[in-house]
Amino acid sequence: MKTQAEHAEIARTIPLDKIDVSNPELFAIEALHPYFARLRKEAPVHYCAESAYGPYWSITKFNDIVAVDMNHKVFSSDHTNGSFVLDDTTLNAVEGGISLPNFLGMDPPTHDVHRLAVAPIVAPQNLLRFEAKIRERTKNVLDSLPIGETFNWVDRVSIELTTMMLATLLDFPFEDRSKLTRWSDVVTTRPGYGLVDTWEQREQELMECLAYFQELYAERKKLPPQPDLVSMLAHAPSMQNLTPTDFLGMLVLLIVGGNDTTRSSMSGGAYAASLFPEGFAKAKANRALISSIVPEIVRWQTPISHMRRTAIEDIEFQGQKIRKGDKVAMWYLSGNRDEEVIDRPMEFIVDRPRPRHHLSFGFGIHRCLGNRVAELQLKVLVEEILARYSQVEVVGEPVRVPSNLIHGFIDLPVRLHA
Amino acid sequence: MPKIIFITSDGTERVVDAATGQSAMEVALDNLVEGIDGDCGGLAACGTCHVYVDPDWIGKTGPAAPGIEQEMLALTDNVQETSRLSCQIKISEELDGLVLRMPEAQH
Numbered sequence: 001m002k003t004q005a006e007h008a009e010i011a012r013t014i015p016l017d018k019i020d021v022s023n024p025e026l027f028a029i030e031a032l033h034p035y036f037a038r039l040r041k042e043a044p045v046h047y048c049a050e051s052a053y054g055p056y057w058s059i060t061k062f063n064d065i066v067a068v069d070m071n072h073k074v075f076s077s078d079h080t081n082g083s084f085v086l087d088d089t090t091l092n093a094v095e096g097g098i099s100l101p102n103f104l105g106m107d108p109p110t111h112d113v114h115r116l117a118v119a120p121i122v123a124p125q126n127l128l129r130f131e132a133k134i135r136e137r138t139k140n141v142l143d144s145l146p147i148g149e150t151f152n153w154v155d156r157v158s159i160e161l162t163t164m165m166l167a168t169l170l171d172f173p174f175e176d177r178s179k180l181t182r183w184s185d186v187v188t189t190r191p192g193y194g195l196v197d198t199w200e201q202r203e204q205e206l207m208e209c210l211a212y213f214q215e216l217y218a219e220r221k222k223l224p225p226q227p228d229l230v231s232m233l234a235h236a237p238s239m240q241n242l243t244p245t246d247f248l249g250m251l252v253l254l255i256v257g258g259n260d261t262t263r264s265s266m267s268g269g270a271y272a273a274s275l276f277p278e279g280f281a282k283a284k285a286n287r288a289l290i291s292s293i294v295p296e297i298v299r300w301q302t303p304i305s306h307m308r309r310t311a312i313e314d315i316e317f318q319g320q321k322i323r324k325g326d327k328v329a330m331w332y333l334s335g336n337r338d339e340e341v342i343d344r345p346m347e348f349i350v351d352r353p354r355p356r357h358h359l360s361f362g363f364g365i366h367r368c369l370g371n372r373v374a375e376l377q378l379k380v381l382v383e384e385i386l387a388r389y390s391q392v393e394v395v396g397e398p399v400r401v402p403s404n405l406i407h408g409f410i411d412l413p414v415r416l417h418a
Numbered sequence: 419m420p421k422i423i424f425i426t427s428d429g430t431e432r433v434v435d436a437a438t439g440q441s442a443m444e445v446a447l448d449n450l451v452e453g454i455d456g457d458c459g460g461l462a463a464c465g466t467c468h469v470y471v472d473p474d475w476i477g478k479t480g481p482a483a484p485g486i487e488q489e490m491l492a493l494t495d496n497v498q499e500t501s502r503l504s505c506q507i508k509i510s511e512e513l514d515g516l517v518l519r520m521p522e523a524q525h
C-alpha cells in the first residue's frame with residue numbers, strides 16, 4: 001500500500017480521466033484530499049469510466065452538491081432506479097447482496113409517507129426526555145476511562161455511547177445491544193473487508209437481525225403504542241403493509257444511519273481535540289463555543305463520505321452531459337473542504353461564523369432525520385469532556401474504516417490528561 | 419428601514435431592523451435571533467428556518483411557494499397553514515412591521 005505522501009504526488013500528476021476516488025484503499029489511509037482538491041479545481045463534475053462499481057460521475061464542489069441533492073426529480077435515489085450508495089451490493093439484490101429498501105432509497109410520494117411515520121421520535125421537542133439519560137451514561141462511560149494510559153476511544157467511548165442511544169430509541173434489550181453494532185457493521189461491508197467471509201454469511205446475519213426484530217415487533221404490536229421506533233412502526237397506520245424485506249430495510253437505515261455516523265463523529269471529535277489543542281483550550285475557557293463546536297465536528301469529520309443518485313433523464317449539468325441511467329456520487333467529504341465556501345476548510349475551527357453551513361447531513365428531501373439526536377449526543381459528550389480533561393491526546397496512527405461510504409475509525413489510540 | 423418582529427414559542431419578542439432585499443432568515447441570523455438556524459444558507463434545502471407568519475401578514479408575504487418550499491414544508495414538524503421557510507420571504511418596505519412566530523425548535 002502506498003503512503004499519503006505518495007498519493008499526494010500521484011494526485012498531482014495522474015491524467016484526470018484516470019482518477020477514481022471511490023477506491024476504498026484511499027479512504028483507509030485518508031489519502032483522498034489531494035484528489036478531491038484537484039477535481040474541485042480542474043473537473044468539478046468528473047466522469048470516471050472504470051471503477052469497482054462501474055462508471056460514475058463525481059460531484060465535488062459544495063454548491064454543485066447542494067444542487068444535485070435538491071434536484072430529486074432528475075437525480076433519483078429510488079432503489080428501483082439504482083441505489084443511494086455507489087456500491088449496489090450494499091442495499092440491492094445484485095452479486096451477493098440482498099434487497100434492503102428504505103425511504104432514503106425512495107422518491108416521493110412513498111418517501112414522504114415512510115419518513116413522516118418515524119419522524120416524531122427524533123423531533124427536537126421529543127428529544128428533551130432523553131437528555132438526562134444521555135448525560136448520565138456519558139458521565140459513567142467517561143468516569144470509567146483510565147487517565148494517562150492508552151486505550152481505543154472508538155470501542156470504549158464512541159461505540160459504547162452510540163449503541164446505548166440506538167438501543168434506547170428502539171427500546172432494544174439492553175444486554176443484547178452489541179448485536180446492533182455488529183449488524184450495523186455487517187450492512188456496509190462486503191466479503192474480504194475483514195468482517196464477513198462470504199455473501200452467505202452476510203445474508204445470514206442480516207436474517208438473524210430481521211428475526212430478532214420481528215419478535216420485538218410482534219410483542220409491541222400487542223401492547224399499546226409506546227414512544228420507541230419499533231412500536232411506532234408496529235402501530236403507524238401508514239406502515240401496516242410493510243413486508244419483511246421493507247421492515248429489514250427500514251431497520252438497516254435506522255441502525256446504520258443512527259450508529260456508524262454518530263460513532264464517527266465522536267471519534268473525529270476526539271481526534272480534532274488532539275490535532276488542534278489551541279481550539280480545545282479555547283473551548284475549555286469559553287463553554288459558549290460548544291454550540292459551534294458540535295456542528296464543526298460534524299463538518300470536519302463528514303461521517304458519510306458520499307451519497308449517490310441515479311439520473312433518470314439526460315441532463316446538462318455544469319457543462320457536462322449526464323445521461324439517463326448514469327450514477328452520480330455527491331462527495332460530501334470534498335464539498336465540506338471546498339475553499340470557495342468554507343474558510344480554511346482543512347482546519348478545525350471552534351468559532352467559525354456559520355458553522356452549521358455544512359454538507360454532512362445532506363440537503364433537500366432526504367436531509368438527515370436524526371441530525372438533532374446526533375447533535376444532542378455530541379453536545380453532552382463535549383460538555384463532559386471539557387469538564388474533565390486538560391488534554392485529549394491521540395498517541396498513535398489511527399486505523400480507519402476502509403470504506404468510501406462510512407468515514408470513520410476502527411482504532412483511535414487515546415491518552416487522557418487530568 | 420423595515421422592522422421585523424420575531425416571537426419565540428414562549429412569547430419572547432425581538433424587534434430588529436432589516437434591509438430591503440434580505441431574506442427574513444438572514445435578518446434573523448444577522449441579529450442573532452435565537453430559534454432560526456438557516457443551515458443551508460437560504461436555499462429552501464434544509465427546513466431549519468421554519469416560521470409561522472402572523473395571519474394578518476400572510477396576504478403580504480404570500481403562502482409557501484409551490485416546488486421545493488412546499489416539498490420541504492411537507493416534511494417539517496408541526497406545520498400550520500401560515501408556515502413558511504423564512505429564507506424564502508424577501509423583505510420589502512411593504513413588510514415593515516412583519517410578525518413571524520417561531521416553532522419550539524428547528525429540526
Ligand code: HEM
Binds near residue numbers: 307
Ligand atoms: C453525525 C451523525 C449523522 C450524519 C453525519 C448523518 C448523515 C446523513 C446523510 C448524509 C443522510 C442523507 C442525506 C441526503 O441524501 O441528502 C442521512 C439521512 C438519514 N439519516 Fe442521518 N446522519 C447522522 C445521524 C443520524 C441518526 C442519529 C439517525 C437516526 C436516529 C439518522 C437517520 C437518518 C435517516 C432516517 C435518514 C433518511 C432521511 C430521508 O431519506 O428522508 N441519522 N443522514
Ligand code: FES
Binds near residue numbers: 459504
Ligand atoms: S435556510 Fe435552509 S430552508 Fe431556509
